[in-house]
């Protein structure tokens with residue numbers, strides 16, 4: 368049996384009637400940018416996260432970038448980021464002309480280690496940007512405590528964790544603001560690029576509403592050097608349909624994760640750890656193996672599609688060659704990059720496919 372890493376056909380088949388209805392509603396409205404669909408989605412997604420405000424923007428990278436701009440963080444400033452993340456977290460900081468300062472993760476949870484943050488703070492530090500990586504919330508309480516003590520903003524990168532809970536509260540409402548991505552492969556995925564900022568900070572929400580639309584509140588009156596980063600009406604209409612399914616689809620991911628945790632071998636394989644306060648949404652199911660490349664090859668021969676998230680840590684990527692980071696300078700991130708492998712997981716993975724994954728992993732391990 369072939370098990371693809373991701374399935375984009377299942378979601379459309381399940382939601383066809385509702386997505387088609389959303390499309391025709393959009394076509395009949397003949398209103399393409401910043402209209403009723405975006406407004407309605409912003410309300411619904413803010414409610415879902417338990418945040419007071421949501422501002423729809425073009426994508427997740429721009430959500431993070433606009434938050435930094437909205438807080439006036441830019442050239443000469445530093446922002447603390449995880450050493451182990453998708454590079455977009457760092458790129459958002461660079462895009463705002465600030466400097467990303469990496470902090471190593473807890474190797475068990477893959478998320479930024481709060482105990483290491485304080486040592487990375489300098490007089491130029493303005494914010495901490497924790498990532499809820501692979502769908503598991505970062506340990507927010509100690510992060511907020513350091514931030515409050517040192518007068519820093521906390522900006523969640525909630526690209527991978529829509530619906531996850533930390534001590535009972537949803538991600539996207541835990542820090543000062545959060546950048547959300549609705550890239551098609553995310554747990555709440557649009558059918559193209561899309562993103563949003565969630566926050567309880569009314570002033571920030573207002574600034575981002577202006578910045579996303581040419582720095583203009585009133586048409587042709589431009590108060591700031593803004594951008595064009597607006598959530599598309601059609602994508603908002605699709606996202607409203609998919610948001611109604613998010614909890615149910617995350618629940619299906621949990622079912623598969625529970626099965627993997629119970630049935631995969633844990634001798635040569637390190638399975639994901641879940642702290643007691645964490646309710647992850649399993650954007651990815653990431654295991655570690657000492658001989659990862661061979662393990663991946665054998666799974667591929669057994670028909671199982673896998674991916675590596677991520678093979679090159681940002682500090683060693685070409686994009687950050689200017690930082691002149693030596694190999695070995697962030698050993699935990701480098702060790703993770705060398706050993707992680709993501710197994711197929713998703714709301715449309717069938718029990719037979721999950722069974723095939725378990726069987727092939729036992730053979731390949």
Ligand SMILES: *Cc1c(COP(=O)(O)O)cnc(C)c1O
Pocket residue numbers: 426427428429452453455456498524526527547548549550560561562
């Ligand atoms: C996907 C992702 C982003 C960027 O989102 P886009 O919508 O693709 O711009 C940022 N951070 C993380 C951790 C991501 O996984």
